[in-house]
Amino acid sequence: MTPHIPALWPKTTGETSFWFTQTGRPMPRPALPGPTQADVCIIGAGFTGLWAAYYLSRAAPDLRVIMVEAEHAGFGASGRNGGWLTGGFAWTHDRYLNTSTEQAVRALVRAMSGTVDEIIGIAASAGIPANIRRTDELLVATNPAQHARLLDEHRSRTHWGETDIQIIDAADLAQRVAIPNARAGLKIPNVARIQPAELVTGLARLVERMGVPIFENTRVTTLHSGRVETTRGPITARTILRTTEGFTSQLAGHARDLLPLNSAQIVTAPLPESVWDKIGWQGYEMLGDFANAYCYCQRTDDGRIAVGGRGIPYRFNNRLDQNGTPDDETIRRLIAILKQHFPAAANAPIDHAWCGTLGVPRDWCARVDFDPVTRIGSAGGYVGVGVSTANLAGRTLADLALNRQTALTALPWVNRPLRKWEPEPLRWLGLRGMYKLLNAADRAEAQGANPSALATLANRIKNS
Numbered sequence: 001m002t003p004h005i006p007a008l009w010p011k012t013t014g015e016t017s018f019w020f021t022q023t024g025r026p027m028p029r030p031a032l033p034g035p036t037q038a039d040v041c042i043i044g045a046g047f048t049g050l051w052a053a054y055y056l057s058r059a060a061p062d063l064r065v066i067m068v069e070a071e072h073a074g075f076g077a078s079g080r081n082g083g084w085l086t087g088g089f090a091w092t093h094d095r096y097l098n099t100s101t102e103q104a105v106r107a108l109v110r111a112m113s114g115t116v117d118e119i120i121g122i123a124a125s126a127g128i129p130a131n132i133r134r135t136d137e138l139l140v141a142t143n144p145a146q147h148a149r150l151l152d153e154h155r156s157r158t159h160w161g162e163t164d165i166q167i168i169d170a171a172d173l174a175q176r177v178a179i180p181n182a183r184a185g186l187k188i189p190n191v192a193r194i195q196p197a198e199l200v201t202g203l204a205r206l207v208e209r210m211g212v213p214i215f216e217n218t219r220v221t222t223l224h225s226g227r228v229e230t231t232r233g234p235i236t237a238r239t240i241l242r243t244t245e246g247f248t249s250q251l252a253g254h255a256r257d258l259l260p261l262n263s264a265q266i267v268t269a270p271l272p273e274s275v276w277d278k279i280g281w282q283g284y285e286m287l288g289d290f291a292n293a294y295c296y297c298q299r300t301d302d303g304r305i306a307v308g309g310r311g312i313p314y315r316f317n318n319r320l321d322q323n324g325t326p327d328d329e330t331i332r333r334l335i336a337i338l339k340q341h342f343p344a345a346a347n348a349p350i351d352h353a354w355c356g357t358l359g360v361p362r363d364w365c366a367r368v369d370f371d372p373v374t375r376i377g378s379a380g381g382y383v384g385v386g387v388s389t390a391n392l393a394g395r396t397l398a399d400l401a402l403n404r405q406t407a408l409t410a411l412p413w414v415n416r417p418l419r420k421w422e423p424e425p426l427r428w429l430g431l432r433g434m435y436k437l438l439n440a441a442d443r444a445e446a447q448g449a450n451p452s453a454l455a456t457l458a459n460r461i462k463n464s
């Protein structure tokens with residue numbers, strides 16, 4: 001008997017991401033040929049590793065830089081994300097004050113926001129189209145509790161130097177996009193929409209043209225100062241940069257550094273003009289909301305809606321997804337968000353669903369690390385805001401690897417003390433409990449409750 005498949009169920013799932021089904025998988029690159037020597041070995045060919053390679057070889061063309069990648073360039077979150085290029089700042093600014101000053105945190109905010117122009121400029125000069133479109137970010141509040149969070153967010157961002165953001169009322173919002181029950185929106189200018197797989201594969205080709213070989217299907221098993229062991233032979237390198245973000249927990253000795261948090265997306269088929277007439281969204285804004293378990297959406301170049309959200313946040317003992325295949329419960333939740341925010345597209349066919357992993361440090365604050373003694377560096381923990389952050393991290397890693405003391409190496413996310421995650425089962429229980437509370441808070445708030453005590457409790461767990 002054929003199993004019953006609901007009409008709205010995605011036609012395909014996994015396959016790394018919808019973005020790769022659009023671009024087609026690039027030709028595989030050769031694996032490491034055997035024992036190899038280099039000046040710098042970069043582990044992981046996502047945005048962080050690729051940007052580090054780009055800036056290193058631009059600054060020091062004679063340096064022998066090589067990259068090793070377990071699967072293929074862009075296999076990780078860099079080829080799977082929501083395509084929000086925002087120059088945003090992951091998690092609370094105040095946390096960086098433990099080890100720095102307000103002035104330094106503002107410098108970090110400015111540097112992050114500069115990444116949008118930096119990436120767009122390099123992509124343009126290297127001929128990487130990546131469907132880049134400059135637009136605004138629009139975060140929408142659909143109930144009183146979300147509205148209160150919107151006002152908090154506006155206050156906080158303004159305090160930290162983002163003076164060009166603006167609150168827009170329901171009427172102005174409706175001119176841009178029709179979201180049921182929308183009360184207000186936070187408009188953040190100077191962001192862009194990208195096609196992630198195109199950007200990451202274009203960047204990989206650029207880095208190769210600059211003379212950096214990328215060895216694919218080459219998994220690093222261990223690393224020590226000066227030496228990296230891989231499934232294809234050892235590498236000796238004076239400097240090693242580990243840029244494995246959401247996969248870091250799989251490396252021996254790193255199980256509790258960055259928690260692998262899941263994020264997932266669905267994408268509709270291209271929608272007819274009659275549907276777009278109802279939705280609006282002619283500005284292709286990056287659309288999100290102020291739910292506790294928030295969503296992120298983009299209107300694609302070919303007229304689809306991509307909706308992203310958390311779903312099942314964390315699998316016991318750092319277990320990862322299989323090539324981007326999400327679980328059914330996550331898909332159901334994303335379809336519910338599509339219907340809630342875009343009722344005109346409620347019956348649209350869903351072409352694809354996929355997921356990926358992002359890295360979360362115990363203090364939920366992105367970081368760049370470099371030990372001048374072992375000469376091992378790393379960056380990550382972007383908590384889902386990594387498309388732009390990875391550029392700044394890669395640039396900073398390059399300066400650190402070149403022993404340069406620059407404005408970037410002085411930023412307060414460099415070499416902060418690392419707090420490890422709790423061992424299992426505490427890690428799983430904590431994350432699971434936290435997201436159950438956040439989802440329950442969203443349900444209560446949708447019924448008109450104030451910013452709920454449940455959300456406060458969830459945030460206490462997070463900040464404990």
Ligand SMILES: Cc1cc2nc3c(=O)[nH]c(=O)nc-3n(C[C@H](O)[C@H](O)[C@H](O)COP(=O)(O)OP(=O)(O)OC[C@H]3O[C@@H](n4cnc5c(N)ncnc54)[C@H](O)[C@@H]3O)c2cc1C
Pocket residue numbers: 043044045046047048049068069070071072073074075076077078079080081082083084085086218219220221243244245246247248251262263264265296308355356357358359379380382383384385386387388389390
């Ligand atoms: C579904 C989803 C949606 C997202 N949406 C957005 C968004 O819209 N905007 C935004 O700013 N951020 C978003 N993010 C986060 C962002 O994509 C990431 O923060 C960013 O891409 C991380 O880049 P990276 O290079 O550090 O890591 P990755 O892209 O994950 O790259 C790490 C690479 O290391 C390789 N690797 C791992 N282990 C080994 C090993 N042992 N040996 C060799 N290679 C190894 C992996 O195969 C992978 O290619 C999203 C993330 C996900 C998962």
